[in-house]
Amino acid sequence: MPTPHAAEQVFFKDPAIDRLMGVTMALATEVYVLRDRLRALETQLMDKGAVDAQSLNQEVAPEVLAQHQADRDAFVAHLLSPLLGQESSRGIQP
Amino acid sequence: MSTVNARAFSAAQDFLLGAKKFWTTQMYPLLREQDRAHVAHAATPVNARMQDNDLYPFYAWMERHLQRMKYAGRYGLAPWHETQRPALEAALAKQNVPTVAGFQVPAYYPSFDVHQHPGGLMGDSLAGFVYERGARSTTPLDKHFDLHHRFTRQVGAFLKPQRILDVGCGFGKSTRPFALQFAQAQVTATDLSMPCLKLAQHLDAQENITHVRYLQADACATGLDDAGYDLVTSTMLLHELPTTHLSELFVQAHRLLEPGGWTVHLDFLPQVQPGADEFTHFMHAGHSVRNNEPFMQSLAAFDLQGHLQSLGFTDISITPFAENDQALAPAYPYWRFPWTVVQARKAL
Numbered sequence: 001m002p003t004p005h006a007a008e009q010v011f012f013k014d015p016a017i018d019r020l021m022g023v024t025m026a027l028a029t030e031v032y033v034l035r036d037r038l039r040a041l042e043t044q045l046m047d048k049g050a051v052d053a054q055s056l057n058q059e060v061a062p063e064v065l066a067q068h069q070a071d072r073d074a075f076v077a078h079l080l081s082p083l084l085g086q087e088s089s090r091g092i093q094p
Numbered sequence: 095m096s097t098v099n100a101r102a103f104s105a106a107q108d109f110l111l112g113a114k115k116f117w118t119t120q121m122y123p124l125l126r127e128q129d130r131a132h133v134a135h136a137a138t139p140v141n142a143r144m145q146d147n148d149l150y151p152f153y154a155w156m157e158r159h160l161q162r163m164k165y166a167g168r169y170g171l172a173p174w175h176e177t178q179r180p181a182l183e184a185a186l187a188k189q190n191v192p193t194v195a196g197f198q199v200p201a202y203y204p205s206f207d208v209h210q211h212p213g214g215l216m217g218d219s220l221a222g223f224v225y226e227r228g229a230r231s232t233t234p235l236d237k238h239f240d241l242h243h244r245f246t247r248q249v250g251a252f253l254k255p256q257r258i259l260d261v262g263c264g265f266g267k268s269t270r271p272f273a274l275q276f277a278q279a280q281v282t283a284t285d286l287s288m289p290c291l292k293l294a295q296h297l298d299a300q301e302n303i304t305h306v307r308y309l310q311a312d313a314c315a316t317g318l319d320d321a322g323y324d325l326v327t328s329t330m331l332l333h334e335l336p337t338t339h340l341s342e343l344f345v346q347a348h349r350l351l352e353p354g355g356w357t358v359h360l361d362f363l364p365q366v367q368p369g370a371d372e373f374t375h376f377m378h379a380g381h382s383v384r385n386n387e388p389f390m391q392s393l394a395a396f397d398l399q400g401h402l403q404s405l406g407f408t409d410i411s412i413t414p415f416a417e418n419d420q421a422l423a424p425a426y427p428y429w430r431f432p433w434t435v436v437q438a439r440k441a442l
Contacts, residue, residue, distance in 0.1 A: 006206075009384065011154040021155050025113075029106050029169060036105035059100035065108050076112040077120075083152040084124055 028079050035075070036060070039068075098169055098177070106169030107231065110160055115234035117156045122377075122429035125149050129373055140376040158384040161210045164228065171224045172212045182223050189292040194284075194311035202336050203286055210386050215264075215287040222293030226265045233417075235428060241417040242329060245360045246271040248415070248435065253356055255279050255325035261313035261343070262286075262331030266294030266306070268360075272327070273303050282318065284311040314342040316350070324355040332361040332436070333390045340389075340396055348405045351440040357407070363434040364394055366414050368424050370432070378432060398436055407438035 012018050037056070044051050065072075125147065129135070132143045144150040165171050175182060199216065207214050209228070215221045245268075249255075256279050260269045263283035273281050283306055285291050291308045298306055311317060313331065326347040332340060347357040364370050364378040375394070382390035402410045415433035416422045 009158055011151040011158070013151075017151070018155060021152075022159060025159065025163065026167070029109055029163065029167070032109035033102045033105045033169070036108075037101065040101065057099035057101050059104045060108070065104070068108075069112075072108060072112040073115065076109070076116045080113065080116050080120075083149065084120065085148055086124075 032072075032075060036068075098174065103169050103174045106167075107164065107171075110164050111231045111234055113156065114160050114231070117153070117160065118234055118429045119427075121149065121153045121156065123427040125153050126373065126427070140372045144376065154380060154384060157381065161385055164231070165210050165224070166212050171227050175220045175224050175227070178223075179220060182220055186219070186222075186289075186292045186296055189295045191288060191291040191295055191308045191310055193288075194309055194315070194317040196315070196317070197310060198312070198315075199286060200312055200314075200339065202339075206386055206388070208334065208386055215290055219289050221287060222265045222289040222291075225290060226267075226293060226297075229265075229267060233431070236418050241360075241415075241433070242268050242271045243275075244417065245329065245415065245435070246275045249325070249327070249356075249358055250275055253325060253358075255323075255356075257323045258282070258325045258327065259284070259316075259318065259323045259350060261316070261326065261328045262334065263291075263294060263308070265290045266297055266308075268327070268329035269294065269306055270298065270301065270303060273298070273306050274301075277305070279305070281306040282309060282323075283307070284309045284313060284316055286310070286312060314339050314346055316346065318350055320349055321352040321355075323350050324352055326350050326355070326357045327359060329360045330362075332359055333387060333393045335393070336389055337392045337396060340393060341401060344401060344405055344407075348407065348440055353440055354442045355440050356437060357440075358435065358437040360415060360433065360435055361393065362390060362432045363398075363412065363436075364432040366412055366434050367432045368414065368422055374432070377429075402438045406441055408441050409439040410437070412436050 008015070008018075010018050040056055041051060044056065128147060128149060129140070129143055132138065132146070135143065138146075163170060166173070204214055204216055209225075211221070211224060211228070213221065215225060218224075249272075255276055258272050258276065258279050258281045260272060260281065260283040263269045263285050264287070266283060269281060269283040272279070283294065285294075285308075288310050291310055294306075295308050298304070309316070313328070313335075328343075332343070335343060344357065351357060362378070364374045367374060378394065379391050382388060398412060399410055413435055414422055415435045417430065417433050420426055421430055421433070
């Protein structure tokens, strides 16, 4: 029976990679949060020439999230595609 | 911007959902393809094949840690709802849900954090809200709530129940579709988690659903009357039960059903899925461990057909369930839960 604080689940031969993955994904989350906020700031400034802090801090509506889904997916693909180990050009045989 | 505001919370959760989508639609299919191409596929067990695979550790890490970040990270569901505690507790303050006499929490239930939900589903008064929000983004390709209506419609195709019992109802996600489709039925719904039950009742009130009676009770000890129901159902409960409770659940279903009544359950069984193989089972077992759902594996190994037969049920069927129109196509490439409907009838 597992316990609430069972042993760390490790997936890589070197557990340092597990932990560095955590650092990378935490940083990526912060970048995405900043991108979202920057986009919202730009939208407010372009639309009204001023920043409304209250609306800026409100939860993003599902329909707005849906509008940005392609951009989100492109950001995620840029971040995570290297994990797939796929080349993007034809090369010579090593 | 030093604190987490609502925009940051929703943006971070959306990022995690996007990462889960990538995992579902890119990592899983490629892992499947690479495994099929393994040079010694037939001679090497799948766990050894995965040890040889460079992608698998990333796949497994993502499965474990996207869920951790979703629930417990800086922008996680648990810390976010903590910031809303006064308002959320106030919202449930008027909800009173009775508890069955002699109620006891089974020992397994609070012994680990199911779904990586910190504290589990009984550990905090806000647990229902956290669970409800988390359920909105369980599967990135489907609206997770839609499948409940698909399931209810499937039941409605062969049964017009008048007295429904939904066990393990959580926050009523499975109950409301039954209550809406069978508006004339009396519906009883039970769960172990009082925070979830109170939220269920609160959400019902918001939708003007008035014919559901919620009750805190173990599905194996409901205290409800014999032969009081023509439908005993559950959704995503069977895989949450240790074998002893799983076995007893069907004993109780048989007791609670009137002759000719049906027990119908939507859950996860990899072995009945189209094209299921050892890779399917390995990934399902891995999900069980990585998502803190240990009884998925014992459910998959349990002889449901034999148990139902031994109890005297008839018309037993255990069939895959399509959560979307493409899900059961043989070449469906993406990760999915092995949705299955288990149904049987109490003999007349």
